[in-house]
Amino acid sequence: MENKTASSNFIRNIVMEDLETGKHSKIITRFPPEPNGYLHIGHAKSIILNFELADEFSGKTNLRFDDTNPAKEDKEYVNSIEEDIKWLGYKWDELFFASNYFDEMYDRAVLLIKNNKAYVCDLTAGDMKEYRGTLREPGKESPYKNRTVEENLDLFDRMRKGEFADGEKVLRAKIDMSSPNINMRDPIIYRMSHAVHHNTGDKWCIYPMYDYAHPIEDAIEGITHSICTLEFEDHRPLYDWVINNCEMENKPRQIEFARLNITNTVMSKRNLKQLVDEGVVDAWDDPRMPTIAGLRRRGYTANAIRNFCREIGVAKANSTVDGQMLEHFIREDLSPKTPRTMAVLKPLKVVITNYPESQVEMLTIENNQDDAAMGTRQVSFSKEIYIEQEDFMENPPKKYFRLFPGNEVRLKGAYFIKCNDLVKDSEGNVSEIHCTYDIETKSGTGFTGRKVKGTIHWVDATNAVPAEFRLYEPLILDEEQEEGKTFLDQINPNSIEILQGFVEPNMESSKAQDKFQFFRHGYFNVDSRYTSQDKLVFNRIVSLKSSFKI
Template sequence: MPPALSPELEELAAFFQRCGLTEQRATETARSKTAPAARDLFSSANLDNAPLDDKQGALVLQLAKDGAKLSPEAKLYVVNAIREGRLLKSDQITGKSRATLSRARTAVKYLGATVPPVDDTAFDQACGVGFTITPAELDDRVRAYLDSPSNADQVKTGWTGISRVTGAARQSDALQWVNPLELKAAVEKAYTERFGSKEEATKKAKAQAEQAKKEAKAPKASTSAAVAAPAAESPDDMFATGWLSRLHKPGGNEQKYPERMKEHLAWTGGKVFTRFPPEPNGFLHIGHSKAIAVNFGYAKYHKGHCYLRYDDTNPEAEEQIYFDKILENVRWLGYEPYQITHSSDHFQELYDLAVLLIKKGLAYTSNDTAEEISAQRGGKDHGPRHESKDRNKPIEQSLAEFADMKAGKYEPGQMVLRMKQDMESSNPTMWDIIAYRVLSKPHHRTGTEWCIYPTYDFTHCLCDSFENISHSLCTTEFIGARTAYEWLCDALEVYKPRQSEYGRLTLEGAITSKRKLLKLVTEKHVSGWDDPRLHTLVALKRRGVPPAAIISFVSGLGVSVSASLVQISRFDQTVRSHLEMTTPRLSLVLRPIKVTLEGLPDDYCIEVEKLYHPKDPSMGTVKVPFTREVYIDEDDFRAEASKDFFRLAPGATVGLLNAPKPITYLSHETDPTTGKVTHIVCRYEADAPASLKPKGWIHWVAKSAAHKSPVEVHETRLFSRLFKSDNPGALGDKYLEDLNPDSLSVVKGALIETAVWDVVKSSLRRAKEVVELRKAEAAKNGTEAPPNVEGLEVVRFQANRVAYFCLDSDSKVEENEDGSVGGGELVLNLITSLKEDKGKKA
């Protein structure tokens, strides 16, 4: 349950109710980020004294959110147009549906480009107020659109390009407010006049598709991949061998209606088309990285295309941040969608097909309760099944009740639409599953236009069909759903994609259940969805795990039908291997102890030159100060010598990494209260022969005011496993009892060498260069440039003899006017530990 409203928010929610919003919508609005803008607009329009109905109020809320740049007078004009019933749909306000995304003529855009006073007639025309059109007028406008020279290249492709032409026509000024189904029929009519029947055209297209398949002998990269695409060690392995290599070729999925395959190949040209279809009701996790790599990678390998399709059919669970982060995650992993689509793009088509299913006698409305439906399916005891009392009601009655559902005459749970399948089947997905239900919450894209929403089982296969998906790839928990998937496509006589299932990725120690993750976040067991101890993609990103390492990990596992619990050590090793050769090395002292070197003058200071990476000289070198005062880590000193300890101790001589000569212990001081060592005095062995080889070497940083050395780290965050067991997800609701209380350790006051600023500068510069490359690639392809999806986590380095670290987003980096970086507050995250050799000495 959401937390109770504060007194201030309760007062605000009451205000919105007085303005006409329902209690639920008023409460949601009071909690939202739009609340201040909505309050100001509702107040200025005096809606608390002259309330609107709830649907009109929802349109005003949309105006408050999307019309922030309008003048107060313009906003009030739109509110009055809503009150007068001139503006009835969300499309008329800001054009949220895919068909209106590129239109310049909606209320907000029109008024944003208009100098007062507003011409009512021009405004109404721009916003489709009172729009009507006769069939003859529609035919004339379609012919005029097709005859336009600017559309010649699209039109000349004939039937193969009709979907694109129809979609573009819906965005034209002359046709933008036409009913989509009526427009589709008019375009098909015009195409038949110009190019003959679709059946004749598909015969020719089939021959072309066969030729295209012959020419595509060697799989190559997709044109839709981002410039910064991930580079796995063997990125094509999982597509060239194993389960994915044995999938059907385009056109190889059998159809009950063969003409559907002809149309499909005519549209795709024989190319592979896949989709990544996440539900925008949570953050993606490590398991989704496999789905992304499989769907985008398979299309890329076969020179095809992959959609990012949001399965947004449940507005009760969807939030804008999930949409934003899903796209960010896909781009972060190195992929660029062929198109970004939504299931809601097809709400009208889906509704029309549901009506058709009823007319075919294959769907019926039912007021059965959830308990009654469960009993019909055998109940908890898996007893005998029986049909619903509504299963054989007259088709006309179901049509009328379905129309009433759409009109908002039923509350949630009072009426559903069920598919009439096979109650005798052994497959539960064929037991008259629900196709449509009533939901009271408005949709983020369609507003209050719909109060009924299709279920996943009704939507998914049809959207795959609409988008001409050649390979519908999903995880094995959907094997049972394949029967219903194919049944519905055949029942509606549409193109039937082939669903193929692979084993899901589960990582040892990781929780991937959205419900369980939500509880961890809301009950503050973790700091948020991006807490680096989680395995959401936003958390892995914040922890500094390179996206290329994730793709390499998935590729290395391969793809099969078997689900497996992968050891976390295998994931860590993949990340470690990637970082080993791609990150510079710096000296970081986590828990510093001051060491004074006797034998050196107080002002002694030399610069020691060292490689950023001893195995890769191309990374360059850096000079660090070496002075009379240095700091070492407390783990590198013991107050009592022992035979198995080869670092600094009484009587020991050790080497300082990259320093000219070794040092020998003389004495140390301790804090009288805590007993901790606070100061060590050593002798600098300036005259030691070159042949002297200490048994142990330790890292250090020097104190030098002239070099502003060392740099103090505000916080160093060390992470270990969040859960004690390997499979906390198997513990049910007891998983919280498995939390590791020591999963986070915060170290204050660590010291790092000054070269960290050069690493910060170069890392951020490279990230910016990648952004520019991505923009150039987008300009070349004529597509929208993807935004920068990287953050401070791109600053990664190996701390000598400690671990791999990155900058956390809580860091504050100060950039100078010349582009240099020389200050700020550093917060470090542990990415992963160093690999320890089994025989390594202490």
């Protein structure tokens, strides 16, 4: 896989300087997801940054699961994260779990207590919030802050043994309740939780907080550059405090970069989980979801996602990327390698009245008009075909060049047909069109006679394969959330349209994840969840064109 990380960015410059000055001889990065949900496109940016940065300088990247919150974590999420990273094209050097370090984290907490840098606090969550203060007002000291070292050691040991209820006691770092940085106002570093852990079972009744556990994990693994998103910038002093006061030998450097935000896209695992739990989508891999699993099921390619993330680069300031930019890279990746074929999503029957009754003709049509190397295919043609409903109008406006009474169009790869008559149902809707064809206008025979302005696609009605088509629009209507409303109020009720139509007979053997360009409709992918031996389901990946310019 081609590595394109070498475009300049401030993190890369830091790494280069650290190598040039001899601060580090080898770069070690990590991707540290919490297994409490599926990864989304924002995580892809972090994956690509960490893995490719280390690869460029012959370093290594660890995959580490920050599994410090058993109440929200699950083995399903662990498996999905591993699958997503592999699918994106990366291989970790070492696989770790934060839970593997629980013993050392506990020992380091005991060290803090012995050095009078941590204490057991009995304040309730509500009281602790009140004592914490605000951005303008300093916090107040906990009445339990002056407990003796011996008392704190005893209480912490009893916490470990599970003698207290959840929320009854916590262990707090003893720092500074008057600090202008609220994160430094005696943060909680351990809490009670009688939860069974997916990795350690019921061994522990106390679990470390992320801000305490993460720097210790980095230090244990010898991480040189701990790259995280911008919301952790205010946590960096606490990160460094933990490293120093826990007397860690290795001292990683935390560096923050702007997270990925995309228009009309949910970029919060908590919100994504709510969409799944409340049945707004059918699963974490719903093709409308920005999860890597959802994008994969929809038909996005790993190469396109990598190119997109490389193009947007690494910045220090938050910004929002137009979702059409990602679609641009999908089209750019799919265009040269997807075969072209025909599908009718909203069928309207056409009877060619002067075509022989029992004749079935095989026509040769190119698989990609831009690449002869992709070859041709045989497509059947007979007296009855299906076209798109939108390709016929009884009373068309000016400059409508498709089919209407008295007009002639070319059928893609076939003949000219002319509309002579139509049939309507009891409600007055056109249900069938009667046309005649001109045998002299067959495609591929060198016909140079009269010309027509419209070309439409079709499928042979006698052996067309029924198929379901799923068309998608953004799941979120507007990224600007109105006051008093939640993101659920912004859900697009028309985010999916399901149509029943037909594809060419040669599509019958299509498998999950096969990709095609349907003439005039866009790029489609065979759905992996709903496609079966008896049913073909296609997800539209993207439309054919966009106004977006790189």
